Amino acid sequence: MSIKINQDKCIGCRKCIEACPGNLIKLDNKKAFIKRDRDCWGCTSCLKECKTQAIEFFLGADVGGRGTILTFKEEGPIKHWIFSAGDREIRTIDINSLESNKY
Amino acid sequence: MSKNITVEELNTDVLIIGGGTAGCYGAYILGQDGRYKVLIAEKANIKRSGCLAAGVNAINAYITKGRVPQDYVDYCKNDAKGIVREDLLLSMSEGLNEATKNLEDNGLVILKDENGEYVTRGNRNIKINGENIKPILAKMANDSKNVSVINHVNITDLLVKDNRVYGAVGFDVNEEKAYVINAKSVLMATGGASGLYKPNNPGFSRHKMWYPPFNTGAGYAMGINVGAEMTTLEMRFIALRCKDTIAPTGTIAQGVKAKQMNGVGEIYETKYGVATCERVYGTTVENTQGRGPCYLKTDVISKEQEEDLYKAYLNMAPSQTLKWIEGGQGPAEQNVEIEGTEPYIVGGHTASGFWIDDDRATTVKGLYAAGDVAGGAPQKYVTGALVEGKIAAEGILKLLDEGNSLSDFDGAFEPIINNYNKHLNNSDSNISIEQVEEAMQKIMDEYAGGISKHYQFNDTGLVIARKLILGLFEVFEKLKATDVDELLQIYELRDRLIVCLSLIEHLHARKETRWHSFAENMTHQEEDDNYKLYINSIKEADGIKIIKRPLVVDDYKPLKFTFNEDNSINYAGGVVL
Numbered sequence A: 001m002s003i004k005i006n007q008d009k010c011i012g013c014r015k016c017i018e019a020c021p022g023n024l025i026k027l028d029n030k031k032a033f034i035k036r037d038r039d040c041w042g043c044t045s046c047l048k049e050c051k052t053q054a055i056e057f058f059l060g061a062d063v064g065g066r067g068t069i070l071t072f073k074e075e076g077p078i079k080h081w082i083f084s085a086g087d088r089e090i091r092t093i094d095i096n097s098l099e100s101n102k103y
Numbered sequence B: 001m002s003k004n005i006t007v008e009e010l011n012t013d014v015l016i017i018g019g020g021t022a023g024c025y026g027a028y029i030l031g032q033d034g035r036y037k038v039l040i041a042e043k044a045n046i047k048r049s050g051c052l053a054a055g056v057n058a059i060n061a062y063i064t065k066g067r068v069p070q071d072y073v074d075y076c077k078n079d080a081k082g083i084v085r086e087d088l089l090l091s092m093s094e095g096l097n098e099a100t101k102n103l104e105d106n107g108l109v110i111l112k113d114e115n116g117e118y119v120t121r122g123n124r125n126i127k128i129n130g131e132n133i134k135p136i137l138a139k140m141a142n143d144s145k146n147v148s149v150i151n152h153v154n155i156t157d158l159l160v161k162d163n164r165v166y167g168a169v170g171f172d173v174n175e176e177k178a179y180v181i182n183a184k185s186v187l188m189a190t191g192g193a194s195g196l197y198k199p200n201n202p203g204f205s206r207h208k209m210w211y212p213p214f215n216t217g218a219g220y221a222m223g224i225n226v227g228a229e230m231t232t233l234e235m236r237f238i239a240l241r242c243k244d245t246i247a248p249t250g251t252i253a254q255g256v257k258a259k260q261m262n263g264v265g266e267i268y269e270t271k272y273g274v275a276t277c278e279r280v281y282g283t284t285v286e287n288t289q290g291r292g293p294c295y296l297k298t299d300v301i302s303k304e305q306e307e308d309l310y311k312a313y314l315n316m317a318p319s320q321t322l323k324w325i326e327g328g329q330g331p332a333e334q335n336v337e338i339e340g341t342e343p344y345i346v347g348g349h350t351a352s353g354f355w356i357d358d359d360r361a362t363t364v365k366g367l368y369a370a371g372d373v374a375g376g377a378p379q380k381y382v383t384g385a386l387v388e389g390k391i392a393a394e395g396i397l398k399l400l401d402e403g404n405s406l407s408d409f410d411g412a413f414e415p416i417i418n419n420y421n422k423h424l425n426n427s428d429s430n431i432s433i434e435q436v437e438e439a440m441q442k443i444m445d446e447y448a449g450g451i452s453k454h455y456q457f458n459d460t461g462l463v464i465a466r467k468l469i470l471g472l473f474e475v476f477e478k479l480k481a482t483d484v485d486e487l488l489q490i491y492e493l494r495d496r497l498i499v500c501l502s503l504i505e506h507l508h509a510r511k512e513t514r515w516h517s518f519a520e521n522m523t524h525q526e527e528d529d530n531y532k533l534y535i536n537s538i539k540e541a542d543g544i545k546i547i548k549r550p551l552v553v554d555d556y557k558p559l560k561f562t563f564n565e566d567n568s569i570n571y572a573g574g575v576v577l
Helices: A015-019 A045-049 B021-033 B069-079 B086-105 B133-142 B218-225 B250-255 B276-288 B303-314 B318-327 B381-401 B414-425 B433-447 B459-477 B484-509
Strands: A002-005 A025-028 A031-034 A055-058 A069-075 A078-085 A088-096 B006-017 B038-041 B056-059 B125-130 B147-150 B153-161 B164-172 B177-188 B240-242 B294-296 B336-340 B367-369 B533-540 B543-550 B569-571
Touching (some): A002 A031, A045 A055, A045 A069, A088 B303, B006 B021, B006 B164, B006 B381, B021 B038, B021 B133, B021 B147, B021 B381, B056 B250, B069 B086, B086 B381, B133 B147, B153 B177, B153 B218, B153 B414, B153 B484, B177 B218, B177 B381, B218 B367, B240 B276, B250 B303, B367 B381, B433 B459, B433 B484, B459 B484, B484 B533
Parallel strands (some): B038 B147
Antiparallel strands (some): A002 A055, A025 A031, A078 A088, B153 B164, B240 B336, B294 B336, B533 B543
């Protein structure tokens, strides 16, 4: 479970660096990168900070990951969680943050 | 040329170490009063730090309609087989609903019925959208009067003289700079300890664990180092979780009423008892007796329920939804495999932590504790941690209103700064920080009841564990930090080693098995009435001293610590000889 930061999309705004509860994200050549990817908790705080969808969340192979990535986009109260494999989007789940969990 | 970290001195009335659930709320309450200067020192950034980073699925501690706070106390007491502080639990339970209302007023979405009443889940829970609960709390703290926050500063040591706290020392995790913070009172709110034991996923996903891997037991370690009394560390917490992702099971178990089922299709849900520790134990026994793996039986739920589970998990543990979607089979088609986690020390779920009085004062004058770092009151969850933050803040206000006679303690911080410089200047070694961490986790796993030993330990193994952990301290001293990021890792490891050593003594001192799995003592396999008491400990010059104290029950007069003129502790509860 970890993240990868797409260097083409990263604009070096440092928001993810500021938010990571493990201080794991650093800046190199004006681009953010995760310094120790094995130390990621998987909390997705950084995804929620990123305005350019540069951060890709994935499961390590040891916990069942096979390459699918999860990205995040916020539009008003709606949070879009986007699941993709390669360049193909598998599905999107939208959550209205004004609505409670059913469970 | 040798490295020499720069030092900046700061002054405040109240220092809060850790801006998580309890710390942020404590700051908010102090800000409501507004007369005293408050500084939160946070290792990461309070917006998403601590247990609530990803969100939370429900408010798990709430007094629902028709119930009273004493019911919650009784539930916690039964679940912990009697070893709780009923005085602490009662004052906590009395504040749960007010804290909940306060969160709602500040933006937390809570599900309501057509009459405007909260929709409950079981007897103690209410349903929410908890994805943004931490940013809400952080904003409450940030917006408070006279409260400032210093993010990305890791506090490592308390400044204590003659049992009176007068501040703390830490360093910036991004630049070579140390902070000496002088304070009249300190609220310890660092959370509990993960990473002591070899984790479920020891490889690439080693940090995919239940409790935040960044909560390293710093508060316990700082307290132990200055002689603060600790309680009930031996009541470890082991969570029953979804396999691999270590995501919560309660949402499935309570939300869609899924039962625990073994690998041959038998429901074992109530076979071993329903206390938290017994649910873990049952799953462990089913596995060791060859009837694993174990599951939550979800293959009977509807597609609509499945969609709701996807959303609920995205709001608190997104990896689980990703696992379902990536695997091509959701819980409606495939039962969810479950497993016990590695043991943690966490006072929000069990009774481990600082020994505190009714004001949440510790045995060190001026030092208070709240949330997961504070002992005696299990099942705090989010709202209980908030209430403890509030009660501690009120205790601190009382102390500050009494005035205090703090004098200057120039120079007392130097040995701490020297330690930072020592690690920054140590020479290269073939033993890395990571190696020592793995060695510690292996020792604890094998000799102090980790996953690979099915949580079982015995007296012989504990003696070996103590010796081996002590040996690691010697290696630890030689570890080199090439920068402050590595210095952070070194201090996180130090915290864990200190907690391990005290934990081993606690496990050794409770010569019974009161809680299956949480403390499965194979040398003393039965529950023993002589151990209806608290196992407490204090670190002294020659090692860790165990103190046995009698239970504080609800008809007992409220426990208030008293201090002598010279600040030494006068009364901290009775002693069992």
